[in-house]
Each structure stands twice: as structure tokens, then as C-alpha cells.
Amino acid sequence: MKSQIIIFLIVTIFISSCDEPSSENNSNTPSEVLGRLMGQQSEIFDFELVQDDKKEWFKLSIEKERVKVQANSQIALCRGGYDYLKNECKALISWSGNNINIPEKLPAVNRKVETPYQFRYYFNVVTHGYTTAYWDWNRWEKEIDWMAVHGLDMPLIGGAHEAILARVFKKLGLSQGDIDDYFSGPAHFPWNRMGNLNGWDGPLPDSYFDKQIELTHQILDRMYALGMTPIIHAFAGFVPRGIKELYPNVEVRELGWGGGLPLENNAFILAPDSPLFVEIGRKYIEEWEKEFGKASYYLADSFNEMDVPEADNPAQQLEELAGFGKSVYESIKSANSDATWVMQGWTFPYHKDENGELFWTPERLQALVSEVPDDKLLILDMANEYNHDFWKIDPSWKMYDGFFGKKWIYSFIPNMGGKVPLNGILDTYATIPEQALQYHDRKNQVGFGFAPEGIENNEIIYELLSDMGWRETKIDLDRWIENYSTQRYGDYPEQLKLAFQQLRESCYGTFTDHPMHRYQFRPYSKPEGVEDHATVHQSDKFMLAVNTFLSCSDELKDNELFVYDAIEIVVQGLGLIADQKLLNVIDVYENGREADLDEVMEILLVIDRLLASHPNHNLQRWVDFARSWGEISSEKQYYESNAKRLITTWGGDPVNDYSGRVWSGLIRDYYVPRWINYYKDPNGNKKQEMRDWEENWIKTPGVSSINPYENPLKIAKETFAKYYQVRH
Missing domain, CATH: 3.30.379.10 (Chitobiase/beta-hexosaminidase domain 2-like)
Known part of the structure; x- marks a missing residue:
């Protein structure tokens, strides 16, 4: 007996040493x-x-x-x-x-x-549509390494949410048809997870969930090995339409979202007092943790950018909001009492009622979180630059009384939809986080971070923000940019110093909600009475900055990061020139004369070919990621069309062209021929014809091939000089 005890102790010590490296x-x-x-x-x-x-x-x-x-x-x-x-x-x-x-x-x-923060947060729910939707492990490994060296330790991941939820739905007795009708295409998963839509661009290939599970294991294993604390999606109350057949007495409410999708794609949410709400939420956590192990933070948003179900009177509405909050929290707690519920805070200062008044008053938000212990709720205060620079209102953490004692993370949303143009006020990012740290009643702020809708753009902003996560005072931007330039390009000549100053006084001194070029919008989408639909920053100061930046080429031409940044800034300048010329063409056409698109299209094709030398802004890369998920030709084609749809028509007129990528391949294959086809037939039903053309492009596989310029920096300088001299 004694020998058995000794063996048991030895084995126990060995196992413990494996569990605790x-x-x-x-x-x-x-x-x-x-x-x-x-x-x-x-x-x-x-x-x-x-x-x-x-x-x-x-x-x-x-x-x-x-x-x-x-x-x-x-x-x-x-x-x-x-x-x-x-x-x-x-x-x-x-x-x-x-x-x-x-x-x-x-x-x-x-x-x-x-660092003054417990956590440095990263990602947005929709980043996992606009950027990471089809990433493989090789790309994820690079991103996790990037996160690690930039000091980020709390990533919000999409993970295998759909695969786990499908298991739960099956155990409830839902049919495969009900499940197929519920899940969207992978690029649209974020909005499926937030209850904005059901079934859009589905159903999924049979092999998808197994691959999703395998990749999530790889992601989580690496994150946990590095000591990260990932935020995992939980059940937020959204269910398939077919749930009513299984549970006819359960109250299910239909939701509406302003994405322009058919009514058949509306989502459904369980009533807050439904026992099924907590049951499904508990089963989901149990199923997740059986597959991936115990998690600490679970995100669930029941009303992100959506109207809350109506109540008979204000008191009943507050009671119902408290009931929703309690149900979400109880569904998590019942499976993991140590876990914390996470919610996004973007919608609170953003969402307006039918009268244009702020829906989420402090009273209503406090009701929503009132039944959750202070240490078991984490609010992601995501849009501080929107409050400061766009809406020009008090920060949310001040509006909502430090979020009523709950834990919260200060964050930014520097990008919408993965748009590429240079955009954002650098001084804002370098200074205003200090305001929250010094606020006398900030209560329980536990972190700092950034939640871009799409990444691989505006790299200077993310380098700046990652540095902000490791300090509690403002950044001296003049000195920081000098260091950044030397770090990125190896030098900081006087002309480059001047170029950055001009950029700070133009595109990096203004914040545009959705920066897009006119040539990226549908030809028939120009609102009546609006002369210019472009939203990319345009000014003489910016064009001067492009010219000044390029004047450093002789000194920095051997640095590839300088070449990439020169391509980006020239592409933006040429795009603005193309926009103006396009407006002239539109004016000619609308006055009954024949429109000549040749020069506009010529500029756009130069832009496209310049971008062929850029490592990130490339449609072929996006398509290759998507097709790699397919086992057979039909699956590869499905994933490709889903990926193309997100960055073009998205789903309906209100969000068409929302993603607005300035990418090689997308310009020459989509934007250019769309304009040419629009003007080809003066007597056609142009709106419907364009919709048909767009859908055909999405479903036609492949990207046309192109040879990059042998010397893209030289072409960039020559082309910009040609049109810049004309302007001046």
C-alpha cells in the first residue's frame, strides 16, 4: 500500500509539472x-x-x-x-x-x-469579417507574434463560435435545415454573432466546422502559452427561426437591422425571461469549455446597433433591460461562475431612437447592467475618438458615470470596414487617453486598447496606440514621429520631417468616419443634390505632403517600407485627382453630352498596378486566403464569392461599397469596368443592370493577372508629378 502511495505522489508531481511550466x-x-x-x-x-x-x-x-x-x-x-x-x-x-x-x-x-493597465485590448467583433475571416494558421501565427511584441494581451477572437453553437442547436433537437438557415457565410459571421442577420450568404460547406475547430485550437494554444487572456464569444440570445416549432410556448422576438437585407434574413432573440435563454447559454459555455478548456471572459451583445424590443411604458422597459442583462449573465455564470461577461460599448453613444434622441440614456444602460456584479462585467468603451472628434460629445466613461462601477476598457476604433486611406488625428491618439487615467471618478478602468474594424492599414496609428498602452502620460508627437521615421525608414531627413508635419495638418489632422473615393461608390449611388460623394480627406496641404514625401526618394529609395508608404500616399493623391475628373465626367453626362472616361480609367489602372507591389493591398491575396478553406472546387468557389461579397456589395444598398478597399485587382477588375459598363448603354435600366453585373462579378472566380512595375517608386513619382503640375 505504501509503495502505491509513493507511485501516486510521483505521478501527481509529474503531472503538476506539466500543467504548470x-x-x-x-x-x-x-x-x-x-x-x-x-x-x-x-x-x-x-x-x-x-x-x-x-x-x-x-x-x-x-x-x-x-x-x-x-x-x-x-x-x-x-x-x-x-x-x-x-x-x-x-x-x-x-x-x-x-x-x-x-x-x-x-x-x-x-x-x-x-504599464498602468491590467489589460491591453485588441480587435473588434467585425475585424473577424473585414480582415481575419479566412486567415490560415500561418497568418494567425504572424498576428499573434505582432500582438505579443506590441504588448497586447487581451484579444477578442471569433474562434469556433459557430461550430460550438451548431453542436448545441443539434442537442436541442433543431434540424440540419434549421441550422443551415441560421448561419451566414464566414465573412459575415460577426453580424450573425451580434444578431444583425441570419443565414446571409449561407449555407456553409459541411467541412467548415471541423476546420474552424482545428484552427481555434492552434490560436488558443499559442495565446495561452504567451499568457494572453482572450475574450470568447458567448450566447447572446439569438436563435434559428425554427426554434418555435420545437418550443411553441417560448416567446421569440424578431429583430431588424439597417443593413438592407431581405426580411427573411432578420434575426430572432429569445425573451429575457425565457428559461431557454439561460439553458442554451449554459450549454454553449459547457460545450466550449469541453472542447477548448476554461475561459475567463465571454462576450455577448444583444442589441448592438439595433432597436431594443418595445415596452408598454418606461418602467417596463427598464425592467426588461435589466432582465436581458440578468439572463445573459446567468447563462454564463450557470456554466462558469468565475467568468466575466464582456459587452461592446460602441452602441451606447451611437444609437438614436426614432426621434433622433440618444436611446441609451444613463438610466437605461444602468438598468441593463444592474443585475450583474461589478466584478463580473467588462465594458469595452470602443470609440473614444468618435466622441472626441466626430460626435463632439463627452466621453462615454464620463457620460455613464464610469460605467457604474463595472470594469471597463478605454479603446479606439481607428478604422471602419478595413478602408485603406490615411485617416485619423494623431494628436488625439497621443493625448486623450491621459484624460481618463487622470479623471477623479473613472472608477474601475482596467485596460486600454484599440478595436479597428479592419487592420493592415494606417500602420503609424497602431504603432502609436501600442506605445500608449505602456505609459500613463501624453506622447510628445514631434519626438515620437522622429523616432518612428528612423525606426521605419532608417533616417529622418528634413524633407521627411516637413512631410509628416504636412500630413498632420491634413489627413492625419482630420478624422473622417468612412473615408472612400468617389470612384469606389456605385455609379448610380450619388445622392441627389450632392456634388461630391467622396469622403477621403482632400486639401492642397495633403497634395503638398505627397510631393514633399516623394522628395525624400533619393535618400530612402532602398528602404522597402519607405517604398510601400510612398505607394500608399501617391495612390491616395492620384485617387483624389481621379475623383475630381470623374465628377467632371458625371457633370458632362448628366447634361446630355457623351462622357469620356478614358483619362479617369487610365489613372485608376496606374493606381492598381502600383498597388501590385504593396504586400497587403491586394485582392488576389484576399481571394487566396478564402479559397484555401475549400476542399473541392465548389467549396473554394463558395468561399471566394463570400469573401468578394463582403468587400463589394456586402448585402444591400445601405451598406453596398461600405468596405471600400483600395486594392490592386479590385480596382482593375471591379471599379473600372463597373464605371465603363454603366456608361456603355445610355438607354438601359442602369440600376438593375449594375446590380446584376456586380452579382455576376462576385460569383465569377478568379482575379485578372498583372505584372507589377519594375520600379514602382519611379512610376509613382512620375505619375504624381504629371498630374500635380497640372493642378498647380
């Missing part, structure tokens, strides 16, 4: 992250994980001709290594490429940095 094993993880990003050059680092429960910190020093990074978390170790690369070696890691040059003699350093 040693600090030595943990310290290898940052080495692997930096190794993937910078190869053998990462061997300059020695990482040491220090166990303490303080806010995350890292310390840098030089010992025995190596960089010693000490920190109290895996993410802090990764951030510490990147901090040294940025500030001592003037290096940069970005979506479009890395600029890493380690001096032969390592620069001295002795610095300790502590």
Missing part, C-alpha cells in the same frame, strides 16, 4: 516569438520571467554583451525585447514588413517600464 520553460516563449520575427538576430536577448502579481513591467539592461530582459509576464518580456529594438536599435516590426538592423556593439540600456 517552469519559468525556465516559459522564458523560451519570447525567444521563439522574436526568433520568428528577426531570425538569428534574436540571439542577442536573454529573457527572465520574474514571478510577482504587480502590474506588468519589464526591465532592460546589458549583461555580458547581451540584452537582458526581465519581466513579470510573457507579454511583458516580448514587449521588453521590442522596446529595446525600437528605442536602442531604431528597428520596427509592422504588418507590411520589418526593419531590423542590430549594431555590432549593442547600445547601452538601463530602463524599467510599467
Whole structure:
């Protein structure tokens, strides 16, 4: 008997050592992250994980001709290594490429940095439609590495929400047909998850859920290995239409969303007092944790950008709101009492009632969260630049009394729909987070972050915001931009300094809600009485900034990140010129004369070919990601059409062209021929003809081929000079 006890103890100790990796094993993880990003050059680092429960910190020093990074978390170790690369070696890691040059003699350093935040949050629900919908593990691994070195530790993931929810629906007794009718195409999953739509661009291929499960395991395993705390989707009350046949006595309410979809795609939500609400929510958490293990934070939004079901009187409405909040929380708590419910805060300052008045008054929001313990709810205050620069109202954390004692995260939404144009007030991002940190009654702010709808654009903003997550004071933007330029391009000549100043006074000094070019809108979508439908920032100062930026080409032409950024800024300048010329064509046509599109289309085709040299702004890349999910030809074609639909027609007239990508392939294959076809037949039913043309393009596989320019920087300079001189 004694020997059996000894064996049991030995086995128990061994298992415990596997479940709790040693600090030595943990310290290898940052080495692997930096190794993937910078190869053998990462061997300059020695990482040491220090166990303490303080806010995350890292310390840098030089010992025995190596960089010693000490920190109290895996993410802090990764951030510490990147901090040294940025500030001592003037290096940069970005979506479009890395600029890493380690001096032969390592620069001295002795610095300790502590973040004021418990969490640094990342992603938006819809990022997982507009950007990550069809990513494979290789692309996800790169993104997780990017997150790690930028110090982000709380990502909101889409994960295998649909696969797990399908299991629950099957166990409830719903038919495969009911389930097929419920789920949308993968690119539209975010709006399916938020109850904005059902079934749009479905059904899914049979093989989809198995692949979704496999990829989510890979994502979560890596995130957990790095000590991240991912936010997982939970059940928010949305059910298939067929639920009424199984449960005829259950109250189900139809929801409406302004996306322009057919009524058959409306979503349905269970009444808050329905026992089925909590039952399905509990089963979902149980099924998720059986597959992936225990989670800590679950997101559920029942009314994101949607009208709340009507009540007979204000008192009843407050009672019902409290009931919805209680049901969502209880559905999570009943399966995992340690978990925290997460909700997005975007809709609260955004949503207006039929009279144009703010629906989510402090009284109503407080009712919604009133039945949830303070430490079991986390609100993502997502749109601080909207409050500050666009709506020009008080920040939400002030409007809603520090969110009534619940936990909350300060965040931004720098991008809508994955749009590419340079946009956003850099000074806002560099300064206003300090206001919340210093506010006397901010209550329980636990984090900082950013929630772009689409990424791989405006990289300067995300580099700036990731730095903000590791400081509690404003950033001196003049000095920061000087460092950024040196890190990204290897130098900061006087003309580049002037160019950045001009950019700050133009496109990076203004915030546009949805920056799009006129050539990206449907030819027939121009509102009556509106002369210019373009929303990209346009000014003489911006065009001057393009010219000044290009004047640095001789000095910086060998730096590929400078070339990529030069392409982007020239493409935007040429796009504005094309917009103006297009308006002239439209005016000629509307006055009964023959319209000549040749010059406009010529400029757009140059833009398209310039972008063929850019690593991110490319339709073929988007299509390749989507097709890789298919096993057979029909599946590949389905995924491709779903991916194309999201970035073009989306779903209906109100959101058509919403995503507005300035991409190689999309311009030459979609925007250019759409305009040409529109003007081809002066007597046709143009609106319907265009809708038919768009749908045919979406369902036709493939992207036309093109050869990039041998010297895109040279062509960019010459083309811009040609049209800039004409303007001036």
C-alpha cells in the first residue's frame, strides 16, 4: 500500500509539472516569438520571467554583451525585447514588413517600464469579417507574434463560435435545415454573432466546422502559452427561426437591422425571461469549455446597433433591460461562475431612437447592467475618438458615470470596414487617453486598447496606440514621429520631417468616419443634390505632403517600407485627382453630352498596378486566403464569392461599397469596368443592370493577372508629378 502511495505522489508531481511550466520553460516563449520575427538576430536577448502579481513591467539592461530582459509576464518580456529594438536599435516590426538592423556593439540600456493597465485590448467583433475571416494558421501565427511584441494581451477572437453553437442547436433537437438557415457565410459571421442577420450568404460547406475547430485550437494554444487572456464569444440570445416549432410556448422576438437585407434574413432573440435563454447559454459555455478548456471572459451583445424590443411604458422597459442583462449573465455564470461577461460599448453613444434622441440614456444602460456584479462585467468603451472628434460629445466613461462601477476598457476604433486611406488625428491618439487615467471618478478602468474594424492599414496609428498602452502620460508627437521615421525608414531627413508635419495638418489632422473615393461608390449611388460623394480627406496641404514625401526618394529609395508608404500616399493623391475628373465626367453626362472616361480609367489602372507591389493591398491575396478553406472546387468557389461579397456589395444598398478597399485587382477588375459598363448603354435600366453585373462579378472566380512595375517608386513619382503640375 505504501509503495502505491509513493507511485501516486510521483505521478501527481509529474503531472503538476506539466500543467504548470517552469519559468525556465516559459522564458523560451519570447525567444521563439522574436526568433520568428528577426531570425538569428534574436540571439542577442536573454529573457527572465520574474514571478510577482504587480502590474506588468519589464526591465532592460546589458549583461555580458547581451540584452537582458526581465519581466513579470510573457507579454511583458516580448514587449521588453521590442522596446529595446525600437528605442536602442531604431528597428520596427509592422504588418507590411520589418526593419531590423542590430549594431555590432549593442547600445547601452538601463530602463524599467510599467504599464498602468491590467489589460491591453485588441480587435473588434467585425475585424473577424473585414480582415481575419479566412486567415490560415500561418497568418494567425504572424498576428499573434505582432500582438505579443506590441504588448497586447487581451484579444477578442471569433474562434469556433459557430461550430460550438451548431453542436448545441443539434442537442436541442433543431434540424440540419434549421441550422443551415441560421448561419451566414464566414465573412459575415460577426453580424450573425451580434444578431444583425441570419443565414446571409449561407449555407456553409459541411467541412467548415471541423476546420474552424482545428484552427481555434492552434490560436488558443499559442495565446495561452504567451499568457494572453482572450475574450470568447458567448450566447447572446439569438436563435434559428425554427426554434418555435420545437418550443411553441417560448416567446421569440424578431429583430431588424439597417443593413438592407431581405426580411427573411432578420434575426430572432429569445425573451429575457425565457428559461431557454439561460439553458442554451449554459450549454454553449459547457460545450466550449469541453472542447477548448476554461475561459475567463465571454462576450455577448444583444442589441448592438439595433432597436431594443418595445415596452408598454418606461418602467417596463427598464425592467426588461435589466432582465436581458440578468439572463445573459446567468447563462454564463450557470456554466462558469468565475467568468466575466464582456459587452461592446460602441452602441451606447451611437444609437438614436426614432426621434433622433440618444436611446441609451444613463438610466437605461444602468438598468441593463444592474443585475450583474461589478466584478463580473467588462465594458469595452470602443470609440473614444468618435466622441472626441466626430460626435463632439463627452466621453462615454464620463457620460455613464464610469460605467457604474463595472470594469471597463478605454479603446479606439481607428478604422471602419478595413478602408485603406490615411485617416485619423494623431494628436488625439497621443493625448486623450491621459484624460481618463487622470479623471477623479473613472472608477474601475482596467485596460486600454484599440478595436479597428479592419487592420493592415494606417500602420503609424497602431504603432502609436501600442506605445500608449505602456505609459500613463501624453506622447510628445514631434519626438515620437522622429523616432518612428528612423525606426521605419532608417533616417529622418528634413524633407521627411516637413512631410509628416504636412500630413498632420491634413489627413492625419482630420478624422473622417468612412473615408472612400468617389470612384469606389456605385455609379448610380450619388445622392441627389450632392456634388461630391467622396469622403477621403482632400486639401492642397495633403497634395503638398505627397510631393514633399516623394522628395525624400533619393535618400530612402532602398528602404522597402519607405517604398510601400510612398505607394500608399501617391495612390491616395492620384485617387483624389481621379475623383475630381470623374465628377467632371458625371457633370458632362448628366447634361446630355457623351462622357469620356478614358483619362479617369487610365489613372485608376496606374493606381492598381502600383498597388501590385504593396504586400497587403491586394485582392488576389484576399481571394487566396478564402479559397484555401475549400476542399473541392465548389467549396473554394463558395468561399471566394463570400469573401468578394463582403468587400463589394456586402448585402444591400445601405451598406453596398461600405468596405471600400483600395486594392490592386479590385480596382482593375471591379471599379473600372463597373464605371465603363454603366456608361456603355445610355438607354438601359442602369440600376438593375449594375446590380446584376456586380452579382455576376462576385460569383465569377478568379482575379485578372498583372505584372507589377519594375520600379514602382519611379512610376509613382512620375505619375504624381504629371498630374500635380497640372493642378498647380
